[in-house]
Amino acid sequence: MDKRALITGITGQDGSYLAELLLEKGYEVHGLVRRHSTLNRSRIDHIVDPRLHLHYGDLTDGVSLVNLVRLIEPTEVYNLGAQSHVKVSFEMPEYTASTDAVGTLRLLEAIRASGIDCRFYQASTSEMFGSTPPPQSETTRFHPRSPYGAAKVYSHWVTVNYREAYDLFAVSGILFNHESPRRGESFVTRKITLGVASIKLGITDHLVLGNLDAVRDWGYAKEYVEGMWQMLQHDEPQDYVLATGIGTTVRHFCDYAFGHAGLDWQDHVRYDASYERPSEVDALIGDASKAHDVLGWKAQTDAETLARLMVDADLDSMERLLRHRSERP
Numbered sequence: 001m002d003k004r005a006l007i008t009g010i011t012g013q014d015g016s017y018l019a020e021l022l023l024e025k026g027y028e029v030h031g032l033v034r035r036h037s038t039l040n041r042s043r044i045d046h047i048v049d050p051r052l053h054l055h056y057g058d059l060t061d062g063v064s065l066v067n068l069v070r071l072i073e074p075t076e077v078y079n080l081g082a083q084s085h086v087k088v089s090f091e092m093p094e095y096t097a098s099t100d101a102v103g104t105l106r107l108l109e110a111i112r113a114s115g116i117d118c119r120f121y122q123a124s125t126s127e128m129f130g131s132t133p134p135p136q137s138e139t140t141r142f143h144p145r146s147p148y149g150a151a152k153v154y155s156h157w158v159t160v161n162y163r164e165a166y167d168l169f170a171v172s173g174i175l176f177n178h179e180s181p182r183r184g185e186s187f188v189t190r191k192i193t194l195g196v197a198s199i200k201l202g203i204t205d206h207l208v209l210g211n212l213d214a215v216r217d218w219g220y221a222k223e224y225v226e227g228m229w230q231m232l233q234h235d236e237p238q239d240y241v242l243a244t245g246i247g248t249t250v251r252h253f254c255d256y257a258f259g260h261a262g263l264d265w266q267d268h269v270r271y272d273a274s275y276e277r278p279s280e281v282d283a284l285i286g287d288a289s290k291a292h293d294v295l296g297w298k299a300q301t302d303a304e305t306l307a308r309l310m311v312d313a314d315l316d317s318m319e320r321l322l323r324h325r326s327e328r329p
């Protein structure tokens, strides 16, 4: 059978890694891209492959989803598109709900109404656990602490519902934080590694952050997209947690990242309350033993290794940029 995937959020960190993985595996890959006056495709620009197709559409536009699903007739749909910034979700709660909650429903309805035989992956998140203390697994109670987390809880349950009600092969991957050199610049890990590179190269001398006590379970995004794909290849549709099982504070991540560049974070990090959230998630540490037992998936990269590889990548690209600028006539 032809393997055809539709990825929402293909221009994001996970979407770009997943597109690469699926092309490697012989898929035809279709990506949903939102219309902007400027192209926002830096993460997929390097993919030159006639099997990659991009389509304008939006999770807030149900008609575009119906038309695309009918046109492409995908065998697998990965719903990675979202307003994914937790703090921004407090500022844009309605847009976040429309994209991250109702958007999933629109996409599921497009699949159901088209009548095609298709497997569905929902990008669920550890933010759904919110204030429920770690370790968190597939059976842990949800108590979201942001409009983002609440919207994702809706999407999680509507995915479960479409599986039960319509016998759709629909799975929900509950992924803990996963990072990479492609991570958006306003998420804390990338903000830190970009800050380290800027300080090391003398562009600035400090970095401003919020809550340093938050504990997150940071893994490497490239490994997590492999887990998404594995979930859709299993005989039974089930939900899985993907995580490293190790909790690290933002403070420790700073220590790893600055230390790797030969710097002391305490000399450079300043606090600003404006980066705090109205309600914070204190600690997320996942138990991914089900993914290991059923799929054979296991995270390979810990937070310290991740911090190092992200600092190296940011130093490298910033140095190249500076060199390029100095060489300009």
Ligand SMILES: C[C@H]1O[C@H](OP(=O)(O)OP(=O)(O)OC[C@H]2O[C@@H](n3cnc4c(=O)[nH]c(N)nc43)[C@H](O)[C@@H]2O)[C@@H](O)[C@@H](O)C1=O
Pocket: 084, 085, 086, 087, 124, 125, 126, 127, 175, 176, 177, 178, 186, 187, 188, 189, 191, 208, 209, 210, 211, 212, 214, 215, 216, 250, 275, 276, 277, 280, 281
């Ligand atoms: C799994 C989950 O993962 C991500 O959500 P997140 O955990 O909120 O990620 P983050 O990198 O924005 O914050 C991590 C922690 O770091 C603290 N923190 C301190 N100072 C700053 C700061 O300056 N900026 C940011 N962004 N955070 C800061 C902040 O208060 C929080 O406690 C998204 O991918 C989301 O889509 C998702 O699903």
